[in-house]
Amino acid sequence: MTTHLHAVPDTAGQHAARWEDAPIPLDSVRDLPAFPVDALPGWLADMVGAVAEFTQTPADLAGSVALAAMSTAIGGRASIRIRRGYSEPANLFLIAALPPGARKSEVFRVMTAPVYAVEQHLIEQAMPKIEAAQLAKRIAEREARDAEEKASSDDPATIDGATNAALHAQSLSVPPKPKLAVNNITPEKATARLIEQGGRLAVLAPEGGIISIIAGRYSGTPNFDVFLSGHAGEPLDVERQGRDEIRVDAAHLTLGLVVQPIVLKNLAGITDARDKGLLGRFLYSLPTSTLGFRETRAAAPIPDEVATAYDTRVRTLVHHYAGLSKPVPFVFSNDANEAMYELQAEIEPHLRPGAAYGHMTDWAGKYPGAVARLAGNLHAARHLDTAGEHEITGETFAAARRLGEYFLAHALATYDHMGTDATLDDARTILAWIERTRPTCFTRRDILNNHRRHFGTAAAIDPALSVLEDCGHIVRVDPPARTGPGRKPSPTYWPHPTYRAPDDRP
Numbered sequence: 001m002t003t004h005l006h007a008v009p010d011t012a013g014q015h016a017a018r019w020e021d022a023p024i025p026l027d028s029v030r031d032l033p034a035f036p037v038d039a040l041p042g043w044l045a046d047m048v049g050a051v052a053e054f055t056q057t058p059a060d061l062a063g064s065v066a067l068a069a070m071s072t073a074i075g076g077r078a079s080i081r082i083r084r085g086y087s088e089p090a091n092l093f094l095i096a097a098l099p100p101g102a103r104k105s106e107v108f109r110v111m112t113a114p115v116y117a118v119e120q121h122l123i124e125q126a127m128p129k130i131e132a133a134q135l136a137k138r139i140a141e142r143e144a145r146d147a148e149e150k151a152s153s154d155d156p157a158t159i160d161g162a163t164n165a166a167l168h169a170q171s172l173s174v175p176p177k178p179k180l181a182v183n184n185i186t187p188e189k190a191t192a193r194l195i196e197q198g199g200r201l202a203v204l205a206p207e208g209g210i211i212s213i214i215a216g217r218y219s220g221t222p223n224f225d226v227f228l229s230g231h232a233g234e235p236l237d238v239e240r241q242g243r244d245e246i247r248v249d250a251a252h253l254t255l256g257l258v259v260q261p262i263v264l265k266n267l268a269g270i271t272d273a274r275d276k277g278l279l280g281r282f283l284y285s286l287p288t289s290t291l292g293f294r295e296t297r298a299a300a301p302i303p304d305e306v307a308t309a310y311d312t313r314v315r316t317l318v319h320h321y322a323g324l325s326k327p328v329p330f331v332f333s334n335d336a337n338e339a340m341y342e343l344q345a346e347i348e349p350h351l352r353p354g355a356a357y358g359h360m361t362d363w364a365g366k367y368p369g370a371v372a373r374l375a376g377n378l379h380a381a382r383h384l385d386t387a388g389e390h391e392i393t394g395e396t397f398a399a400a401r402r403l404g405e406y407f408l409a410h411a412l413a414t415y416d417h418m419g420t421d422a423t424l425d426d427a428r429t430i431l432a433w434i435e436r437t438r439p440t441c442f443t444r445r446d447i448l449n450n451h452r453r454h455f456g457t458a459a460a461i462d463p464a465l466s467v468l469e470d471c472g473h474i475v476r477v478d479p480p481a482r483t484g485p486g487r488k489p490s491p492t493y494w495p496h497p498t499y500r501a502p503d504d505r506p
Helices: 042-055 059-074 104-150 156-171 187-196 209-214 225-232 261-268 304-322 334-351 358-364 367-389 394-418 422-437 444-450 459-470
Strands: 078-083 086-089 093-097 200-205 236-239 245-248 252-259 283-285 328-331 474-477 492-495
Touching (some): 042 059, 042 104, 059 093, 078 367, 086 367, 104 200, 187 245, 225 236, 328 367, 334 394, 422 459, 444 459
Parallel strands (some): 093 283, 200 252
Antiparallel strands (some): 078 086
């Protein structure tokens, strides 16, 4: 942003400044892109648009939950093969933040309903087998107890019989009830549930309780290792008390959360959450709230054909992939692979210190992989139960890239909101000093004298001053060039008139 002045302070310190623009708040999320609904396949785009219209909510909300539903369907049962030696899992971590009263729960319920309907159907299908297995195990355990009671050390045959009966009872297993998604769950239970369900599970919730659980609400200690492993598709194991260790070779966890904005700060406040990579795994969405601008009488109901198409297709996806015994590969076409190379080459320079994403390499370093995962989910939405028979095209990757650009912009704003940018934090420190002391003007030396422990050197202040100037909070005025010997004069900074004392305003 360029700060506009009708006049600037002269070198004698007179200030006749007239500022045209109000300062941009350092936590501002203005000008964030809207969710690119048309990047979704038609049936999915139609549902997202219709739900947004009917509920008078931003399309970002329904769009994010729709992607979470896709990920729940294919996570752990699809592998995205970009090129030889480079694959990505299909599961996503998504989190959208909206204030209270924004109809988050209503949208969430509508968009996830087909997932839970299929889960209930799978349970009903499985119950006869579960009951039969439980009965067989109870009978075997009773026979083992009877054989043990009859066994005698004087009769080796009875000991052999009791041993065989015990081993047989122990070998019988009871299949678990199918579980596709849970709401809130402790990390310990999430680990057990993931293994029980063969390495795939989703946490879908219209609030942020899971974040406080991860932070240690019950245990007192943050615990999110299972979420790191579950995003990456890594092996997972757990030792059962008095029994053997159980494990899965690859765990795939989906997170689809709709939360209040404060939860993002709580997420960032979890000890080691950033250093260990938890923050960098989420696709963030900061929709513009429609509260105060909703037109309830104009809201058109969701057309039956749109709702039916969405319900039918999501159920098809969930049913098909739940029935697979191993992941099906989604293979990039040559065009998609070349586009992926271009994206990787484009992002790489921006990860350097001081570059555009240098303050959030934990997120931006995973960005190309996230776009590949989005491409896999769009591919499944396009081809449903035949996705494994088709390549991921350059067109699908381009659509995923549009979604990725949306999530990149929102991640930048989210990291600002969470206070993870050190330069932005420095700018907030200086702005707080300006608001407290209301100086007519100041130099770097003034800031250093008041914040020596924070900054250390005058040069360390410059990046924060640039942020404040770009956002219109201050204006820099350079002194006339020195013609004689001596140190070059330092520039002077003048705060926006709103920060000056009332009797010192122009």
